[in-house]
């Protein structure tokens with residue numbers, strides 16, 4: 001029977017042939033996001049994206065949907081907004097939702113760039129074996145992060161969040177995503193970033209290059225006018241269009257992913273890439289989104305190590 005879900009939807013990255021995510025469901029607490037990342041792609045399809053609004057009756061609608069989703073299914077919060085976008089500090093609706101999702105026996109992957117996630121460790125740690133947190137860090141330079149992600153908490157506070165989550169036994173994936181030419185693509189900077197997150201306890205690195213949309217490229221060029229011509233050359237002249245995005249040429253994307261993979265593996269971390277089409281360079285047996293750690297048997301194995 002066809003079931004119309006209200007607010008928890010099957011994950012569908014616009015049917016992108018590059019996406020290697022496992023089957024999962026997506027729950028966004030908010031429409032729009034206040035982190036205002038220059039490179040955000042959600043702003044290309046969500047009107048007024050940088051003004052986050054709580055979804056109408058989100059808890060009631062999620063409770064309805066949860067009754068129709070099989071126990072043990074994977075739910076990701078969130079993919080087109082950050083579940084800990086600034087209003088969440090006061091409103092606490094993500095907190096209510098993670099409690100509902102986990103109480104119904106689902107597996108939960110939280111994807112965020114906010115240290116506010118540590119507020120909810122008390123709930124997450126009651127469901128160890130079914131939860132994982134992916135924290136995005138594009139640079140450990142707080143000044144550069146303020147230009148790239150002006151509304152998001154600093155990388156320093158995100159690294160501290162990794163430490164606290166791991167201390168509570170919660171698996172953490174770090175998304176080094178996106179890598180943007182001339183901005184955060186320097187080998188030494190990436191090496192320092194990966195070392196810091198490895199020391200803090202991250203288990204997996206998932207990385208991806210910047211895929212430009214028309215609006216995000218305009219924002220990027222406004223914020224870094226000295227790079228405008230170079231970015232145009234890389235994306236508009238030498239780049240390729242894939243599924244509605246401007247991608248860098250394949251050779252360059254591959255060299256970035258190889259670089260991150262090598263550093264991640266030097267630190268004993270799992271490596272995966274996201275929507276690059278390089279299925280051969282990831283660590284075998286692990287999902288690109290980090291959700292492998294939401295399987296209880298994987299978690300048990302991790303505990304035994």
Ligand code: SF4
Nearest residue numbers: 033035036037040081
């Ligand atoms: S955190 Fe994600 S959804 Fe929010 S503005 Fe940044 S890229 Fe967009």
